[in-house]
Amino acid sequence: MEKLIKKGAEAEIWLRSWMGIPAIYKVRRQRKYMINELDELLRRQRTVKEAKILVEARRAGIHTPTLYFVDLNNSAIIMQYVKGKNMRQLLKEGINRQCFELGRILATLHLAGIVHGDPTTSNFIVSSDKVYAIDFGLSVHSSDIEDKAVDIHLIKEILSADIPERFEESFELVQNGYASVAGKDAEHVIDRAKTIELRGRYARGQWG
Amino acid sequence: MQGKNITMLGIESTAHTFGAAIVTSEGKILSDVKEVYRGANGSGIHPAEASQHHAKYASKVLKQALGRAGIGLKDIDAISYSAGPGLGPCLRVGAVVARSLSSYFSKPLVPVNHAVGHIELGCLLSKASDPVCLLVSGGHTALLSSSMGKWRFFGETLDITVGQLFDQFGRALNFSSPCGPEIERLASNGKKYIALPYTVKGNDMSFSGLLTSAKKMIGKCDVEDLAYSLQETSFSMLCEVTERALAFTEKKELLVVGGVAANKRLAEMLEQVCKRQEATLFVPPVEFSGDCGSQIGWVGLKHFQNGYSVKPEDGFVRQKWRVDEVQIPWRS
Numbered sequence: 232m233e234k235l236i237k238k239g240a241e242a243e244i245w246l247r248s249w250m251g252i253p254a255i256y257k258v259r260r261q262r263k264y265m266i267n268e269l270d271e272l273l274r275r276q277r278t279v280k281e282a283k284i285l286v287e288a289r290r291a292g293i294h295t296p297t298l299y300f301v302d303l304n305n306s307a308i309i310m311q312y313v314k315g316k317n318m319r320q321l322l323k324e325g326i327n328r329q330c331f332e333l334g335r336i337l338a339t340l341h342l343a344g345i346v347h348g349d350p351t352t353s354n355f356i357v358s359s360d361k362v363y364a365i366d367f368g369l370s371v372h373s374s375d376i377e378d379k380a381v382d383i384h385l386i387k388e389i390l391s392a393d394i395p396e397r398f399e400e401s402f403e404l405v406q407n408g409y410a411s412v413a414g415k416d417a418e419h420v421i422d423r424a425k426t427i428e429l430r431g432r433y434a435r436g437q438w439g
Numbered sequence: 440m441q442g443k444n445i446t447m448l449g450i451e452s453t454a455h456t457f458g459a460a461i462v463t464s465e466g467k468i469l470s471d472v473k474e475v476y477r478g479a480n481g482s483g484i485h486p487a488e489a490s491q492h493h494a495k496y497a498s499k500v501l502k503q504a505l506g507r508a509g510i511g512l513k514d515i516d517a518i519s520y521s522a523g524p525g526l527g528p529c530l531r532v533g534a535v536v537a538r539s540l541s542s543y544f545s546k547p548l549v550p551v552n553h554a555v556g557h558i559e560l561g562c563l564l565s566k567a568s569d570p571v572c573l574l575v576s577g578g579h580t581a582l583l584s585s586s587m588g589k590w591r592f593f594g595e596t597l598d599i600t601v602g603q604l605f606d607q608f609g610r611a612l613n614f615s616s617p618c619g620p621e622i623e624r625l626a627s628n629g630k631k632y633i634a635l636p637y638t639v640k641g642n643d644m645s646f647s648g649l650l651t652s653a654k655k656m657i658g659k660c661d662v663e664d665l666a667y668s669l670q671e672t673s674f675s676m677l678c679e680v681t682e683r684a685l686a687f688t689e690k691k692e693l694l695v696v697g698g699v700a701a702n703k704r705l706a707e708m709l710e711q712v713c714k715r716q717e718a719t720l721f722v723p724p725v726e727f728s729g730d731c732g733s734q735i736g737w738v739g740l741k742h743f744q745n746g747y748s749v750k751p752e753d754g755f756v757r758q759k760w761r762v763d764e765v766q767i768p769w770r771s
Contacts, residue, residue: 240682264711265675268632349641353687385641392591431595432579433524433759
């Protein structure tokens with residue numbers, strides 16, 4: 232059994248058998264558009280980071296695929312196969328209630344000093360009503376409000392670009408979910424996310 | 440307005456370029472004339488000087504645009520101008536010219552967003568229909584995609600643009616803005632990669648740390664190697680985020696526009712990105728990738744066809760004006 236499930240921007244996701252059970256083989260292949268020095272550095276860094284944070288995030292109390300094996304020579308990770316739909320598909324189908332859970336997950340990670348770094352909707356898998364976070368290759372260890380706020384900014388950016396018709400209520404759910412875990416800290420983080428948005432090119436903020 | 444042939448005058452004056460073009464509703468560019476302000480070596484655009492430059496060349500550029508198109512002002516159906524985003528003093532020159540002509544000749548006036556101009560002219564000239572767009576210039580560094588009648592941001596810079604990165608680095612080497620071509624020339628002779636900060640956050644990028652590091656290295660290593668490393672690092676960030684946007688949206692067209700789109704190394708890298716994502720790369724001709732009157736004329740024409748124009752007294756400029764604030768009725 233060996234099947235390519237997804238060809239993402241950075242990695243290929245294969246479904247294959249590992250020690251007799253179905254598993255995900257995620258491999259970061261060479262990107263020929265980059266020079267080798269940079270490509271190798273990034274692939275290695277991100278593979279290590281992803282493997283480490285997969286484990287730490289689960290310890291922090293969120294659902295992640297179980298890590299089985301890391302193959303640094305091929306910048307590949309073998310992990311549990313989580314069967315389900317990603318949140319991008321569900322949102323496109325008009326289902327947005329899991330946005331609350333997405334907010335809870337981000338806040339739980341942030342409390343544990345982990346910033347996801349790439350909280351786009353396709354990086355959350357809904358499987359029998361549990362929401363799994365994946366793709367920690369851009370994650371960082373940080374308790375800095377600026378880094379946490381970038382996570383919020385990124386999810387807001389993707390929701391507003393990808394589902395403009397249901398953006399407001401979906402982002403409201405994310406914020407409520409975030410606040411349900413982060414408490415009064417949520418306000419500071421969400422305020423900072425607004426500041427980041429106003430730093431965007433030609434955004435009209437306090438100076439007009 | 441639909442059905443009738445329309446001839447539009449477009450006036451561009453957001454930054455260093457004063458341009459005028461005559462565009463028709465068949466998508467023909469009858470003429471495109473420009474004069475580009477250049478600051479002193481080691482300095483950028485001085486807004487007051489640039490606006491004086493524009494005022495000085497405005498009538499010459501207009502006359503040439505009309506002359507090359509072989510028409511007079513009376514043959515024009517409407518006048519469009521770049522209303523923003525950009526430098527206030529520069530924008531005002533274009534707006535004053537457009538308002539005066541509009542009022543004197545009783546022609547409808549159409550304010551245009553400069554960035555939408557880059558994107559839509561790029562689509563027209565390269566024949567892209569529904570692309571992911573990489574807009575990379577001195578004013579913007581963003582990935583956009585249209586849905587529900589707007590160009591929406593999939594990712595963008597969190598601080599400076601790639602154009603600013605190159606200009607500010609180039610100015611530290613005493614070049615004159617725009618410095619991109621000079622850096623491209625230096626980089627083509629570079630061999631050794633010097634590690635510089637690579638900052639991708641989700642679909643967003645940050646170039647300010649890269650600029651600081653690169654400037655600090657000036658004088659400590661070979662300048663060609665440094666230019667090469669600066670280019671490779673920043674373009675790799677652009678390409679990575681571009682590939683992410685293609686994979687996420689599952690769109691199969693990539694359009695690249697803006698002044699930095701003229702860089703050959705960037706085009707070569709984006710070609711490979713497209714190959715990986717089984718997408719097609721669309722690049723408008725180089726003379727239309729940077730600022731020009733045609734981008735304003737073409738978008739002004741599309742707005743006008745959709746029934747939009749303003750009175751001369753409402754022909755304002757907006758220094759800050761995001762692409763996603765503009766309704767694009769022909770993409771809804």
